[in-house]
Each structure stands twice: as C-alpha cells, then as structure tokens.
Amino acid sequence: MHAWNFRTPVLIAFGEGKAARIGALVKGRTSGKVLLVTGPVLLRTGVVEPVLQSLRKAGVPFALYAETSGEPTSRHADEALALFRREDCAALVACGGGGPMDLAKAVSLLHANNGNPRDYARKDASPRPGPPIFALPTTAGSGSEVSGNTIIIDAASQEKLLIGSPTLVPEAAILDPLLTLSMPPSLTAATGMDALTHAIESRVSRKATEMTIPLSLRAAARLVRFLPLAWERPDDAEARRECLLGALEAGLAFANSSVALVHGMARPLGAKFGVPHGLSNAMLLKTVTAFSLSGDPHGYAQLARAMGGDAAGCDDMAAALLPPLLDDLAARLKIPRLRERVGREELDAQCETMVREALASGSPANNPREAGPEDIARLYREAW
Numbered sequence: 001m002h003a004w005n006f007r008t009p010v011l012i013a014f015g016e017g018k019a020a021r022i023g024a025l026v027k028g029r030t031s032g033k034v035l036l037v038t039g040p041v042l043l044r045t046g047v048v049e050p051v052l053q054s055l056r057k058a059g060v061p062f063a064l065y066a067e068t069s070g071e072p073t074s075r076h077a078d079e080a081l082a083l084f085r086r087e088d089c090a091a092l093v094a095c096g097g098g099g100p101m102d103l104a105k106a107v108s109l110l111h112a113n114n115g116n117p118r119d120y121a122r123k124d125a126s127p128r129p130g131p132p133i134f135a136l137p138t139t140a141g142s143g144s145e146v147s148g149n150t151i152i153i154d155a156a157s158q159e160k161l162l163i164g165s166p167t168l169v170p171e172a173a174i175l176d177p178l179l180t181l182s183m184p185p186s187l188t189a190a191t192g193m194d195a196l197t198h199a200i201e202s203r204v205s206r207k208a209t210e211m212t213i214p215l216s217l218r219a220a221a222r223l224v225r226f227l228p229l230a231w232e233r234p235d236d237a238e239a240r241r242e243c244l245l246g247a248l249e250a251g252l253a254f255a256n257s258s259v260a261l262v263h264g265m266a267r268p269l270g271a272k273f274g275v276p277h278g279l280s281n282a283m284l285l286k287t288v289t290a291f292s293l294s295g296d297p298h299g300y301a302q303l304a305r306a307m308g309g310d311a312a313g314c315d316d317m318a319a320a321l322l323p324p325l326l327d328d329l330a331a332r333l334k335i336p337r338l339r340e341r342v343g344r345e346e347l348d349a350q351c352e353t354m355v356r357e358a359l360a361s362g363s364p365a366n367n368p369r370e371a372g373p374e375d376i377a378r379l380y381r382e383a384w
Helices: 018-029 040-045 049-058 076-085 096-114 184-202 214-233 236-255 261-273 277-295 297-306 315-319 322-332 344-360 373-383
Strands: 009-016 035-036 062-065 089-096 135-136 147-154 162-165 170-177
Touching: 009 018, 009 040, 009 096, 018 049, 018 089, 018 170, 035 049, 035 076, 035 096, 040 236, 049 089, 062 076, 062 297, 076 089, 076 147, 076 322, 089 184, 089 297, 089 315, 089 373, 096 147, 096 322, 147 261, 162 261, 170 236, 170 261, 184 261, 184 297, 184 322, 214 236, 214 297, 214 322, 236 297, 261 344, 277 297, 277 322, 277 373, 297 315, 297 322
Parallel strands: 009 170, 035 062, 035 089, 089 135, 135 170
Antiparallel strands: 147 162
16 A cells, blocks of 8 residues: 555544543643634534533633534634634634534635635645644534545635645644533434445545555444434434444544545535435435445445445445445435425436536546546436
8 A cells, every 4th residue: 555644633632521521621732812703503502512511611701603504604604703803812622513613614614725725726836734623423424524624615706625734733623522412303313424425435535544444444344233213212322322432433534535426526516405414315325336336346345344334245246235225224213305495407407517527636546446527527417
C-alpha cells in the first residue's frame, strides 16, 4: 500500500456524561470567550442544555449562534463569523449534527484567512489554522467531529462547496451517547446510513490504508447490527452507544482515506433539492455499490462478511451479496426512494449540472471503479 498520514483531534473523549464536562475541558485548553454553534431545535428541546450548564459552571463566557437547522450556507457562515468577531471570541464549541460542526469549521477558517468559502474549495488551497473547535455530535452519523472537511452551500448558486484541510480537524471531539437519545427514528436512520456509507466507502477508497481498513470494517459490522435496534427502540442505551462508536470509527476511517462516488453524487442532491445529506447517501448507496463491485471485489467481500452476509465463497460471490443486504437494511429502516423526494422531470433538468458538480467534488476519483459523466447520469436515474 502507499505511504499515508493519519490525523485525529488532539483529544477524543467518549462516554455517557462527557458533555457535562465540556466547560472544564474548554477552560483548560483555551482562554477568553467562546462561540457556541448549535441548532434551533436542539436549543428549543434542551438537548444542548448540558453543554450550556457546563460552560456556565466552569465560568466560560460564551456567545450563542443557533440559526441553522440543516446544512449551513455561506450566509450562515457570514452571520456566525460576524458574531464571533463582534463578541471577540477565541474558540468555538459546536454541538449538533454535521451542520453546526461544519459551520464552526467555516467560521474558524474564515476568521483566520478571510475571503469566502469558495476561495478554499480548491485542491491547492492551504489555509492557516484558525481558532480551536470543540465538537460534540448529537447524531451518530456525520463524523465531522474528527474530520478536516466542511461542506458549505453557496447561497447564490446553491452549490455544495467541499473544503478539506488538516487545519479544520477539531481540537477535541467529545462524544456523549446521551446527546443522541432524542433523535427520532427517521433521523436515526438517515444519519446511521450516512455513517455506514462512510464505513463502506472508506474501505474501498483508493486512498484506504492499513490504518483505516480495520476501522472501516469494525464500523460496518457495528452499525449493521445496532442501527436497526436504535431505530426500533430509540431509548436503547446500548444501541445508541454502539451506533455513536460505529460512527466515530467510520469517521476516523473516511477522514484519513476519503469517501468516493456515493458522496460525490449525494452532495448535488442536497444542494438542488434540499435532500438531507445522510438521506441522499442512503438513497444512492445500493445502486452505486452494485456499480462499483467489480473495482474491488475483495474489499466489498470483506464488507459483506463483516456485515453478516453468508459469504463463505469466493470474493466475487461474497461481494455480490452486499447490494441486496443494503437494500434490505434500507427497507427495514424505511428509507424512502429517490422518486419519493424528487420528481423525474426535476431530476432530468438538473442531471447535467449535478454530474458536473459530483465530479468537481473530487470524491468520485477515489471510487474503486471509474465513473464517467455518462455513468453518473445513468446511476442517478437508476437510483430514482
């Protein structure tokens, strides 16, 4: 295998009750005021309350930005950055799903480097490190708490801008399963399938390494076992804990080996039609996996075996079990089909642009089977 680097936050803290200790952690690692970035639903339902109480108890002054309920746009980034500067903040605490964590990364990036997100959505961009980020996920899915990637939607063009840099890896990732207990079944399913997509794509990515492959396989095995339990029984503490651990493993894997064609195709679905990121991945996963099998039969066979498929035969036979396994899992979790969210005429009208944006993201280049523009257009229609 090729030479590799492996990047992680300085600290990964995992376990029930860890969110209630964030104040002391922040106080010990930075000084001054922090900007707490979260979502309005998390604020209204009290999910973020342990974080608020911990900051107050530790005497950490903070400003609050809770204006983004989904994937952040460049407008949200401008607003949050203005607040960060106006309040003279020195660090960021992000509590939420991928959206608040991505937004916090954008604020850190723009505070240190100025400009706008599009300036850094280039392979040759080398931004300076910004203020530290302390990330607390409330979903078991995005892996943003351990990655150097952020996705910001350009408010003018509605294009999803993928920005990746080692400088965006959070200072600390604090994973508390108690913060995930409030997820409704539909969100549990979508974010869990997002994490499973991370596990699968990081295993077969052209950038996979000896360090990432075991994480990918463990994550896939853990998620396929416990995600249905968390979906069926939202208060199942063991299932929630295991799903969060699986999402962490998958996050560490893809943060260091990258994702592939599913993610590249999923981003335009979210930007053009407002389909949440995890759901976009879930809708495409089986179709794209079936297309990609011939590019790495051994990798897909390993995944099928890890996920409990009756895969004792040769790699080609084992790998072929994976698409129906994924289809069955999606049906069990009641993942909608793409046609239930996007009309065919709408899809056809946007398809050329979506293909171009998918390829421009860079992720399809990591796919084990090469996919050209015609392949991607056909896969969108097959998934529909």
